[in-house]
Amino acid sequence: MTATDETLRSSLALVSRAADYAARRHVKQRRKGASQEPYVNHLAEVVNLLAQTLEKPNPQLLAAAWLHDVLEDTCPTPEEYARTKAEIEKQFGPVVLGIVLEVTDDKSLPKETRKRLQIATTAGKSREARLLKIADKTSNVYAVAVSRPVGWDGPRVVEYIRWAQAVVASCRGLNAELEKAFDMAVSAAHAALLSSDPMFDHLFSNPRSDSQ
Numbered sequence: 001m002t003a004t005d006e007t008l009r010s011s012l013a014l015v016s017r018a019a020d021y022a023a024r025r026h027v028k029q030r031r032k033g034a035s036q037e038p039y040v041n042h043l044a045e046v047v048n049l050l051a052q053t054l055e056k057p058n059p060q061l062l063a064a065a066w067l068h069d070v071l072e073d074t075c076p077t078p079e080e081y082a083r084t085k086a087e088i089e090k091q092f093g094p095v096v097l098g099i100v101l102e103v104t105d106d107k108s109l110p111k112e113t114r115k116r117l118q119i120a121t122t123a124g125k126s127r128e129a130r131l132l133k134i135a136d137k138t139s140n141v142y143a144v145a146v147s148r149p150v151g152w153d154g155p156r157v158v159e160y161i162r163w164a165q166a167v168v169a170s171c172r173g174l175n176a177e178l179e180k181a182f183d184m185a186v187s188a189a190h191a192a193l194l195s196s197d198p199m200f201d202h203l204f205s206n207p208r209s210d211s212q
Contacts, residue, residue: 011059018063018092019047025074025084033147043069045139050131053178061128063092064099068132071104102129103136115163123170130171131178137164138182145189154193161189 001009022043029039047065054061067088075081089097102125105114122133141164144157152160168182 011057014059014092014096015047015062015066018066018096019043021091022066022070025070029073031143031147032149033143034150035147037143037147039069039073042139042143045142046132046135049135049138049178049181053135053175053181054131055175058128060093060095061099061132064096064103064128065132065135067092067096067100068103068136071100072107099126099128099132102126103132119163119166119170122167127174131174134168134171134175134178134182137168138178138185140164141182141185141189145185145192148192154196157189157193161186 023040026039026043031037031039031042043066046068047062050058050062050065070088071081071084075084085097085101088100105118107114109117118133122130125133141161144152144160148157164182165186168179172179
């Protein structure tokens with residue numbers, strides 16, 4: 001086996017192990033949409049968006065994309081958080097853990113505070129974390145377009161989209177193809193709203209607030 005082959009095998013193994021780890025951690029979770037997709041579908045979408053748009057292969061970023069919600073969504077106690085953090089570092093390395101930590105919200109804070117912090121702090125994060133943010137928001141906005149969360153009315157959908165746009169705004173200029181995918185997701189969500197009620201059109205130009 002050549003050195004190139006060994007590097008490729010190692011890279012594929014890293015991403016594959018991350019996918020397996022994430023699938024097991026999120027096994028009981030579902031997306032918020034009415035269709036109740038397995039949560040792992042979201043992770044796969046994020047990884048696929050990055051894999052198709054990255055200018056250079058980056059297995060550590062793809063591994064982090066699989067793992068990006070593990071700390072935030074599968075660790076109900078500080079002890080479990082610390083244990084999982086150490087486990088991710090041991091199994092996937094400090095670079096992968098670092099990216100995951102950059103995109104992990106502090107769940108001890110109120111939801112609206114966390115949302116404001118995403119807008120305020122994303123610009124200062126690493127290139128990898130910002131690319132992951134764009135892919136994550138793209139997947140979420142597409143999900144809103146095709147399967148609106150139960151209980152979400154039109155204004156709440158619009159507010160979520162506007163918040164996602166505010167987060168992504170601080171990531172612009174990194175990857176035109178990925179940013180185009182996000183813009184297409186916004187357009188799809190807009191079209192889905194208009195198909196249900198044309199009156200929702202005014203909400204995009206007259207927002208009720210800047211967050212959901």
